[in-house]
Amino acid sequence: MNDTEKKQSSSTHNIGIYLWIWGLLFVLSFFSYLVDWYQFQGLLRWSLILFFMFLKAGLIMMFFMHLFWERYAIVNVLLWPMTAIACFVGLMFAEGQYTLFSRLFYFFVGAE
Amino acid sequence: MSDPKIEGFELKPGFKGMAEDTASDQTMFKGVHWGKAMMWIFLLSDTFVFSCFLISYMKGRASTPVEWPNPSEVFALNAFGVPVPLLLIAIMTFVLITSSGTMALAVKYGYEKNKKMCGWLVLATAIGGLTFVGMQVFEWSKLIHEGVRPWENPFGAAQFGSFFFMITGFHGFHVSIGVIFLFIYAYKVFAGHYESGKKGWFTKLKGDYVEIEILGLYWHFVDLVWVFIFAFFYLW
Numbered sequence: 253m254n255d256t257e258k259k260q261s262s263s264t265h266n267i268g269i270y271l272w273i274w275g276l277l278f279v280l281s282f283f284s285y286l287v288d289w290y291q292f293q294g295l296l297r298w299s300l301i302l303f304f305m306f307l308k309a310g311l312i313m314m315f316f317m318h319l320f321w322e323r324y325a326i327v328n329v330l331l332w333p334m335t336a337i338a339c340f341v342g343l344m345f346a347e348g349q350y351t352l353f354s355r356l357f358y359f360f361v362g363a364e
Numbered sequence: 365m366s367d368p369k370i371e372g373f374e375l376k377p378g379f380k381g382m383a384e385d386t387a388s389d390q391t392m393f394k395g396v397h398w399g400k401a402m403m404w405i406f407l408l409s410d411t412f413v414f415s416c417f418l419i420s421y422m423k424g425r426a427s428t429p430v431e432w433p434n435p436s437e438v439f440a441l442n443a444f445g446v447p448v449p450l451l452l453i454a455i456m457t458f459v460l461i462t463s464s465g466t467m468a469l470a471v472k473y474g475y476e477k478n479k480k481m482c483g484w485l486v487l488a489t490a491i492g493g494l495t496f497v498g499m500q501v502f503e504w505s506k507l508i509h510e511g512v513r514p515w516e517n518p519f520g521a522a523q524f525g526s527f528f529f530m531i532t533g534f535h536g537f538h539v540s541i542g543v544i545f546l547f548i549y550a551y552k553v554f555a556g557h558y559e560s561g562k563k564g565w566f567t568k569l570k571g572d573y574v575e576i577e578i579l580g581l582y583w584h585f586v587d588l589v590w591v592f593i594f595a596f597f598y599l600w
Contacts, residue, residue: 264472264475264476265472267469267472270465270468270469270472271465273465273468274461274464274465274468277461277464277465278458278461281454281457281458281461281594284594284595284599285450285454285457287599288436288449288450288598288599289449291436297599298600301595301599301600302595304595305591305592305594305595308591309588309591309592312464312584312587312588312591313584313588315468316464316465316467316468316580316584316587317580317581317584317585317588318577322396323375323377323381323382323385323393323394323395323396324377324378324379324381324382324385325381325382325385325386325392325393325394326393326396326401326404328382329393329404330404330408333408333411333412334411337411337412337415337419340415340419341415341419341422344419344420344422344423345422345423345426347423347427348422348423348424348425348426348427349426349427351423351426351427352426352427352428352429355427355429356429359429
């Protein structure tokens with residue numbers, strides 16, 4: 253019992269860190285809303301959306317979900333599978349382009 | 365949060381520590397409660413489910429020759445007679461982030477065994493989640509009134525409706541389940557189940573504040589998924 257008590261006492265963090273992350277998430281959400289408000293278009297819009305998205309996701313995972321303080325054994329088990337998702341995104345993006353191409357091609361040129 | 369000092373000896377940090385943890389012929393996730401490890405594995409599998417939805421949305425949107433409905437017009441809301449783009453979605457985002465913050469503080473106070481603060485913050489999180497679901501119901505009914513269906517909509521590409529209902533519906537389902545559990549755990553905290561070590565359901569193990577952290581992981585994950593849905597579905 254003494255052991256678990258010791259384990260828990262070392263697990264709390266200063267309240268300041270949570271309030272900081274909370275505030276940052278609000279500010280970042282506000283900025284990503286401004287991207288739509290000012291109707292940025294094209295590459296600027298997409299890169300800003302992705303930048304704010306990954307920053308918010310990173311802050312939530314690192315501090316709210318405590319990954320920053322976890323051991324590498326669990327952090328790596330959780331993060332490496334994301335590379336499979338990234339590969340899947342790449343594959344399906346290429347596939348989507350090809351589907352669009354073949355749709356337009358056969359709609360307008362037709363199968364000879 | 366894992367503790368570097370357990371089982372009587374100090375664990376090494378970083379990649380060297382990871383190699384030793386993995387090769388130690390004992391538990392791999394040292395200092396991590398088993399329930400937390402299992403919640404993380406579940407969240408990983410859930411990540412894959414949501415990724416499949418968002419990837420199929422990307423593929424559907426990239427491959428249609430019909431123009432995609434403009435989300436900042438579709439999801440605009442009239443405030444004082446002026447259409448404000450994404451107004452409801454922005455409020456929903458802020459509500460969910462607020463509830464994520466209260467949950468993070470609930471976990472902190474739980475570990476400090478501050479029953480009162482922990483209970484109130486879990487309850488506040490539950491109410492935030494309930495508000496979110498309520499606004500989503502409003503959003504759905506508004507769009508259904510405007511004629512959005514999974515197979516057609518008046519704004520553009522027909523695929524829009526099916527992706528919208530599937531992705532936001534699955535997320536809303538996660539939020540609803542989370543709200544139910546938040547209310548149950550708020551009761552458990554206030555009733556002092558973690559001080560008395562009352563057993564949970566389906567288990568002989570005694571309750572502990574680590575359960576609040578596990579619940580918190582789930583709730584932050586729901587917020588995390590919303591970050592991606594907000595970026596890809598509403599802003600893109």
